[in-house]
Amino acid sequence: MGRSPCCEKxxxxxxAWTKEEDDRLIAYIRAHGEGCWRSLxxxxxxxxxxxxxxxxxxxxLRPDLKRGNFTEEEDExxxxxxxxxxxxxxxIAGRLPGRTxxxxxxxxxxxxxxxxxxxxxxxxxxxxxxxxxxxxxxxQEATTTISFASHVxxxxxxxxxxxxxxxxxELHRDSKRGVAxxxxxxxxxxxxxxxxxxxxxxxxxxxxxxxGGGRSLCFACSLGLQNSKDCSCGIVGTINGGTxxxxxxxxxxxxxxxxxxxLV
DNA sequence: AACCAGTCCAACCGCAAAGAC
DNA sequence: CGTCTTTGCGGTTGGACTGGT
Numbered sequence: 001m002g003r004s005p006c007c008e009k010x011x012x013x014x015x016a017w018t019k020e021e022d023d024r025l026i027a028y029i030r031a032h033g034e035g036c037w038r039s040l041x042x043x044x045x046x047x048x049x050x051x052x053x054x055x056x057x058x059x060x061l062r063p064d065l066k067r068g069n070f071t072e073e074e075d076e077x078x079x080x081x082x083x084x085x086x087x088x089x090x091x092i093a094g095r096l097p098g099r100t101x102x103x104x105x106x107x108x109x110x111x112x113x114x115x116x117x118x119x120x121x122x123x124x125x126x127x128x129x130x131x132x133x134x135x136x137x138x139x140q141e142a143t144t145t146i147s148f149a150s151h152v153x154x155x156x157x158x159x160x161x162x163x164x165x166x167x168x169x170e171l172h173r174d175s176k177r178g179v180a181x182x183x184x185x186x187x188x189x190x191x192x193x194x195x196x197x198x199x200x201x202x203x204x205x206x207x208x209x210x211x212g213g214g215r216s217l218c219f220a221c222s223l224g225l226q227n228s229k230d231c232s233c234g235i236v237g238t239i240n241g242g243t244x245x246x247x248x249x250x251x252x253x254x255x256x257x258x259x260x261x262x263l264v
Numbered sequence: 265a266a267c268c269a270g271t272c273c274a275a276c277c278g279c280a281a282a283g284a285c
Numbered sequence: 286c287g288t289c290t291t292t293g294c295g296g297t298t299g300g301a302c303t304g305g306t
Contacts, residue, residue: 015300050292054293106274267306268305271303272303276296278296282291285287
């Protein structure tokens, strides 16, 4: 038994939206808010599937959208965020008010990729194109990144529902240097990861040196989980209000400064 | 003017996560 | 706790547009 289709395809329009459809969708959402997308088309009198309505609203009709060209600052911010987050367009979009994930994705593929290539930078790895260590090392790194990132996400989901977007960040288990630092030298981060600890077999210990302090954090604290029972560094209570004015909301360490100070 | 190749971007598709029951 | 439904995300596509010949 397969998945049921998201909508009754036989009686739905496809392709470009007409002005009338846009007006109907806008009017309905203004009156009722963004509710159940599945039932919205019928309620609004639209022959579209809910997915299509949602996409149209989010990417084109939302009143808070910023139309027009990307600024140089936005360009650079997208590059930095992409180097940290990878193709997590929705997270990147979350840091650029008025921009949508689809817009940023398109912009990345059409403009920024080329821009980076012209600079001699591989857009997918953010490393120099002629970096001979790229291919072999990246394969291993990619694997590590995926497993580690999923670990990060898992930890985050169970402990901090509101700040997923702030914490789900790509890290690299590179014992020689902090890769995140290398990719974004001006982010004022020093991220290194220690070799496996003698007593620690299952979890990577992250040593995260904040801007001025050079203080070491355990894995849990590095994720903003300093109240967690998994905290092993005993740094509880010394982080918040620490460096670079990165304020933290109730109980949340501003991981890598993503929340406020660096990434706007 | 006609054709073609390249570019751009709105919209679609499939999948996975989240939520409801 | 398992199953089903809904939502959201990222990759991809197709058509409109543009510039060159």
